[in-house]
Amino acid sequence: MLKGYKYRLHPTAAQAEFLIRTIGCARFIYNKLLEDRIAIHEEAKVSGGPKRKPPTPASYKPLFPFLCEADSLALANAKLHLDTAFAKFFAGTAGFPVFKSRRKARASYTTNNQHGTIRIEEDRVRLPKVGFIRFTQHRSFDGEIRSATVSMTRSGTFFVSLLVEQDDEPWVPAExxxxxxxxxxxxxxxxxxxxxxxxxxxxxxxxxxxxxxxxxxxxxxxxxxxxxxxxxxxxxxxxxxxxxxxxxxxxxxxxxxxxxxxxxxxxxxxxxxxxxxxxxxxxxxxxxxxxxxxxxxxxxxxxxxxxxxxxxxxxxxxxxxxxxxxxxxxxxxxxxxxxxxxxxxxxxxxxxxxxxxxxxxxxxxxxxxxxxxxxxx
Ligand SMILES: [Zn+2]
Structure with a gap:
């Protein structure tokens, strides 16, 4: 069973800057991929030929070098999020994917744990490319961390949601x-x-x-x-x-x-x-x-x-x-x-x-x- 735990983050000014930049890069990739997929679709309609392969997040790096600084897993996840949005659209359960605006969209990025790149030590949580960030862990858990989603509220407060693989809770019948x-x-x-x-x-x-x-x-x-x-x-x-x-x-x-x-x-x-x-x-x-x-x-x-x-x-x-x-x-x-x-x-x-x-x-x-x-x- 996967369970989510959300905690308040207390990044330093430099860490906060990195988090904001990564959120921006994830949004940039999402929008860029969406734009290109629409373009590819239009091209194929005009030429009648086969569609060219959609680009990968990494393929944008030479053109947009600032992407190299960001956590590449965050970029990969942005692509996955777009894939999910398209899957929902084609299944008829959601509308056509929309571009993420800086003002309105949820400001967040998701990254994955690769052999301890995300882990907790005392009152700090480690995230890929950022290192240890101070956080308030009001509730502890057992189990393996799968991924982390960093989000920022409109007032500039940071949170991290950790997705944890856990054993099912024992079933205790109630009266x-x-x-x-x-x-x-x-x-x-x-x-x-x-x-x-x-x-x-x-x-x-x-x-x-x-x-x-x-x-x-x-x-x-x-x-x-x-x-x-x-x-x-x-x-x-x-x-x-x-x-x-x-x-x-x-x-x-x-x-x-x-x-x-x-x-x-x-x-x-x-x-x-x-x-x-x-x-x-x-x-x-x-x-x-x-x-x-x-x-x-x-x-x-x-x-x-x-x-x-x-x-x-x-x-x-x-x-x-x-x-x-x-x-x-x-x-x-x-x-x-x-x-x-x-x-x-x-x-x-x-x-x-x-x-x-x-x-x-x-x-x-x-x-x-x-x-x-x-x-x-
Ligand atoms: Zn009666």
């Missing part, structure tokens, strides 16, 4: 099953098979920080383009955005970890987020909530820990059905927080009732292969 209702009032309302309900408040990280971000954004637009002040403000703003993002990720990681630790079967609602995003009032809170990222984390954590994740069909009427008698009481507006079932008289908290309905799916379907027919639309 419970849980139904999770995702919402705006509470981020999640979860009821397990011991009928213990946990309500997780929405952290609203983005909203709290939003006032400050807006202020910074306004300050930025007042600065003269290209001025030193503008660059300073842009940096500040990028840092704040990153802070908010990190805090949100932290929250989601802790919550998904907690769920996977305690439950063997997890049922979660898949929301029709795109549809809901069209409601502008809701869109802000939804974008903030990060449900998609949460479900993604549950998915891979369940997989690596031998748990069963059941994603309820978006059309599953978790809020409409009475969890006591099964009667479908019809649609309920978002403002209705509590209701009484007309059929059996049970009084329900909207979110708890929904999580109970989701929990029931765990018993009907523990194979994780979609919903049984009777629960479909």
């Amino acid at each position: 419970h099953k849980v139904g999770i209702d995702l919402g705006l009032g509470y981020f999640a309302v979860m009821t397990n098979d011991a009928f213990v309900t946990e309500k997780i408040p929405n952290p609203r990280n983005l909203r709290k920080a939003e006032g400050r971000l807006k202020q910074a954004q306004r300050a930025l637009s007042r600065k003269k383009p290209g001025s030193r002040n503008r660059e300073k403000t842009r940096l500040l703003l990028a840092k704040k955005h990153e802070q908010v993002k990190n805090r949100r990720h932290d929250f989601l990681h802790k919550l998904s970890r907690h769920i996977v630790d305690e439950n063997q079967v997890v049922v979660v609602e898949t929301l029709r987020t795109r549809e809901m995003m069209q409601d502008r009032r809701l869109a802000k809170s939804i974008g903030d909530a990060g449900w998609g990222e949460f479900v993604r984390q549950l998915e891979y954590k369940c997989r690596s820990h031998g748990r069963t994740l059941i994603k309820a069909d978006p059309w599953f009427a978790s809020t409409q059905v009475c969890s006591s008698c099964g009667e479908n009481g019809g649609k309920k507006g978002l403002d209705i927080r509590e209701w009484t079932c007309a059929a059996c008289g049970a009084h329900h908290d909207r979110d708890v009732n929904a999580s109970l309905n989701l929990l029931r799916l765990a018993d009907r379907n523990t194979s994780g292969q979609g919903l049984p027919d009777e629960l479909g639309p």
Whole structure:
């Protein structure tokens, strides 16, 4: 099993300069190869003859000598990334590869471990051509490092993601099953098979920080383009955005970890987020909530820990059905927080009732292969 570990890097000024240059070279090769492949295709179309062979990263070196300074594995990986982008395009799963812009594209390069060229010694990580860079290793690991991806955020912070070959984690069955209702009032309302309900408040990280971000954004637009002040403000703003993002990720990681630790079967609602995003009032809170990222984390954590994740069909009427008698009481507006079932008289908290309905799916379907027919639309 391959697992990724991401750490903050603390390069010296000279090392940072090298990293930035290598990121630039990888992007240059990617764009150059893309440009040439398009040209080769056009030539063949005009001449009708066979296509000439696409160039390799190394073949650009005589023409662009600055490439010789860079880590050649980073250039080779840039080509692999382009190959993957084309493969996705031809498989119909992605659009035509686009050129990487210096401003918009993710600033990163990937290099490989060749017999210890990437390794950790105390508080430093060694990378090819750079040598040892100081880093914060908050979490250690066992296993062999396969590759390293160096990335730089918009505020100029460096990270390294190490891809490590590891033994599979031992499978420890958990005790419970849980139904999770995702919402705006509470981020999640979860009821397990011991009928213990946990309500997780929405952290609203983005909203709290939003006032400050807006202020910074306004300050930025007042600065003269290209001025030193503008660059300073842009940096500040990028840092704040990153802070908010990190805090949100932290929250989601802790919550998904907690769920996977305690439950063997997890049922979660898949929301029709795109549809809901069209409601502008809701869109802000939804974008903030990060449900998609949460479900993604549950998915891979369940997989690596031998748990069963059941994603309820978006059309599953978790809020409409009475969890006591099964009667479908019809649609309920978002403002209705509590209701009484007309059929059996049970009084329900909207979110708890929904999580109970989701929990029931765990018993009907523990194979994780979609919903049984009777629960479909
Ligand atoms: Zn009822």
